[in-house]
Structures are given as structure tokens and as C-alpha cells.
Amino acid sequence: MSLLFGNRQTSAGARQRQKLPWYRRLLMVPVHHLQQAVGSLGELWRNPFASLMTMAVLGLSLTLPSALYVLVKNTSAVSGEWQQASQMSLFLRKDIDSKTIETLRTQLSLKKEIETVSLITREQGLEEFREQSGFGETLDYLESNPLPDVLLVIPAEEFRSPAKAEALLKELEQAREVDFGKLDLQWLQRLQALLDLAKDIMGGLAILLCLSVVLIVGNTIRLNILSQREEIVVMKLVGATNAFIQRPFLYTGVWYGFVGGILAWFATAILIWWVEGSVLQVSELYQTQFQLTGLNLNEMLMIWLIAILLGLAGSYLAVRRHIRSIEPR
Template identity: 35%
Template sequence: MTISVIAIALALPAGLRVFLTNAELLSDTWEGTADLSVYLKMDVDEFEARRLAVEVESRNDVSQVQLISSNQALEEFRTYSGLGAALEALEENPLPHSLVVKPAGGIEGNVEELVNTLESLAQTAFVQLDTDWMERLRGILELTRRLIDLATALLSLAVILVIGNTIRLEIGGRREEIEVVKLVGGSDGFVRRPFLYLGFLYGLLGGLMAGCLIALSLLLLGDPANSLAALYGSNYQISGLTLPETALLLGAGATLGWAGAGLAAVRHLRAFEPT
């Protein structure tokens, strides 16, 4: 029972960190795919829009340009808005031609320069760069990281308390044995050592079970998560604990077990002396 409680207490923050790591890696793949939408002035005809698309695509800081004509934009709006009947009442198309510009890779620091250049074109009405959602996502991930740090601290304290209580019960159950050892000259360190080893073992096994719980959770969630990523055009595959992270989890469990056992042993072994 003690090992199971320790495993759950360790698996929760460790599993949340795995989730956060995957979310950050996935957001990094999305961050480099932000496109620019260049809306042209209403008096720009389709021929001029196509010429401009070729001109913009020839730039070194642009990898691809897609022209969306006003008719194509109107058809998409009619399809997805559900306002087909209202659009039929319009005498002319109110939508302009637009260019979807994909910046070249590795120019993250020059996106603003590209935006300024496109805005300065005579045919441009305005340029839209949808990065607000990325800023919000980064803020959410940072808040999540802080909450996970807090949860890690609280659950680490819980592990120490659980192991400390278990060691307290062990010490109480071996009272007579401890008194005999002290009676024949055994030091507190000698008496304390088996309980330290026991706490270390509890923590180590709890960490091992926590790693198994995380692996099982990722096995159950892996396919749905990968399918969800595919819906957003990403081939990202969810990843689990790495070997160093697994070693860190086991080490953390063992260290907390040793600390909890040490604190409990120091406190409770002083509570009685052989009579």
C-alpha cells in the first residue's frame, strides 16, 4: 500500500511534466508554420494579384505564396459561414484577392521585416500575422509549468510524510528489539541504518512503479494523441520518459524515501531509551 501511494504521488508530477514536454515540442513545430495573410486592395484585379504573387514568392525570405482569388474566398465563406442566402442578395463580391505567404524557415527574427515590406506594397490593403494564439499558448504552458513545480513540491512533501509515517510504525513495532540493541551498546546510527535502507527501498520501488504507470498511460493515450496531431497537419509522435528522466525519477523516489526515513528515525528513536 505504501509503495502504491508513493508511486501515485511521484507519477502525477512526472506524468504532467511529460505532458508539458510534449506540448512544448508540438508548439515548437507549430510556431514555425505561422503564415502571413496579405489582403489586397479592392481595385487590384486577378491578373495583377497573380503577378504580385510571383514577385513575392521570388524573395529569399519567402518559401511559398498561394493566391486566393476573391471568387474563391467568397465560395469558401459561403461554404463555411452558412450565410449562402444572404450572400446571394449581394450585387457584387465584397471580398478582395489575398495572398497566403509562408515565410522561409530560419527567419523567425525577420518576420516583422517581411511584414513591413509587404505592407509597403502599393497593392496591399493590410497584412495579418496570426501569432496571438502562439503567445497565449506560451503563456498557458508557462503557467502550467509553474503549477507543476508547485504540485511537485507538495507531492514530494507528501512522499516524505508517507514514508515517515511508515517508518514510525516500523520503529514502534520493533521497540523491544531496538531497546535490546541499545542496551548492548548499539549507537543511534546503527539502529537507524535499517530504517534508512527501508525508506530508500520504498522510494525506489515507488519510483519504479511510477515509471510503469506513466508508460501505461502513454500507451493508452498515444494513438488518440497522435491522431489529434494529425488532424492539425502534424506528424508529431508523443514521446515518453527518456532514460535520464527515468533515472531521475528513480533517484528522486529513492532520495525522498531516504529523507523521510531519516527524519522519522531521528525523531522517534529519541523518544525512548532502554530501561
């Protein structure tokens, strides 16, 4: 017996419920919803293959945007670790003493826009240049050190975008102790452009795939409604309202999203596990300790909620159109 015929007793007993006290009728509302939710789950269990196919399509459709989100999140984490991309070099004037330099360094470190400030003295700079250039003996002929003292400034995380980093550099160059500043802005702009492109691609694909999920669920519910057309006619003849008849189909869409969200979790986790080994090999080549980060609990719950809402939206679009069009003749 179908789900709708299983609800005929509830519809037929409507007059009896009207005689109950108001608080009893209020308590019966969640009970009836629970009955229809469990009944819709039982209906899905009677057709496990078709139901599982729809759930798998929903889950796999959400897997791609979830995997892209993980990719963008890890890329953003890597870019956050590349502090040298937004690192500023402030070349100081040669006529200032070490006390003035230390005072400037302390002042800059107190700014909210700056995370860290480190000093490379002219002696350290010359020694580093001697080791890396291979002109050690030639530098011995210099009468004085031509290099200035340099302050390496790393902006705070919220000031590492190209526009904010450039504005901060111009502000720091106004200090009287600073001769000029340098920022590899072109590299920073390229990095930000790549991240923005990845986010735009992820957003576009997510929207398209979510729309496809809504259409797939809506078409599946539409076929279910058409297959139970005669039962719906009988339900309306015994006094069932459209809202009462729609409810089991809406819960069916919720169950599609509920299970589809879980499948999306597992599929995303498998993809992360699949590429994790390759990521470790690449990080070893670059001598870094980067580890691929998957979905955390809040992100998993968000994907689950989106899947349920998509299933509900698809079923709602189907039942609102087709249930009302079915009327007894």
C-alpha cells in the same frame, strides 16, 4: 528475529574491530552497510503486503507528476512544430528589384536569430489569392499586380517566445527594403500562456505529491520504530550508537523509493499506452503525423533518483526524531 537483533553481533563485536588494522576497518565499512541494506530488504520481505502498499502509494504519487511532465513535454514539442505561430511576414517595398530582394533574403538567412527565410513573389501571391478567393475572373481586369513581394521569416527556436519574437520583428522592420512586418503575436502569447499554466500546475502538484510521499514514508518508518522499541532499547544497552540503529531504517526508506520509482515507470507507461490511441485519432483528424513521446532513459533515471531521495528523506525525518527519544530507563 528482527533486523535490529540481527545486528547485535556487529555491535557486540565493536571492541574486536578496534584491534584490526585501520585499512581492514575501512574495508569493513561498506561491508557493514551492505549487510544492513540486505537485512532491511529481508525485513520488508517478511511483511510483503504492508511493504508493497507503501511502495505502491509512493509510485502512484509520482505517476501523476510524471504523466503531467510527459503531457507538457509533448505539448511543447507540438508548439515547436507550429512554426507559423511565430512566423513573420515582411512586406517589401514595391520599388525594389529582384536582386535587392535576393540580397536581403541572404542577409537575413545568415542571422543567428533566424532559422529559415522564404520568398513569396508578388506573382506567386496573386496566383495563390486567385485560387483561394474565387475572384479569378475579376482579377483579370486589374491593370497591374497590387500585391508586394513578401519574405516569410521563421525565427530560431530560442527566439520564438512572444517577447523575443516581437523584438526581432521590430529589428527587421528597420531595414530600408521592408515596408512593414506582421506577426500574429496574440496567438503566440496565448500559446505561451497555456504552456506556462500547464508547467505551473505540474510544478505545484509535483511539490504537493512529493511532500505527501515524504510524510507517508516517515509515518510508516515511525510505526516500524515504535513496533521495535524494546529491541532498540536492548541495542542501546549493549553499546549501539544512534547512527548504527538508524541505518537499517534509512535503508528501508531507500528500498521504498527504489521499488516505488519502478512502479512509477510502469504506471506512467500504462497511462501513455492508454491515451496513445486517442492521440493518434486526433492527429489524423488534423492531418498530422504526431506521435506521443514517453519518458526517455535520462528522465526515467531522474524519476527513480527522486523516488529514492524522497524515501530516504521520509525515513530520515522519522529516525532522527524517534530513535533519539528512545533511551533505556
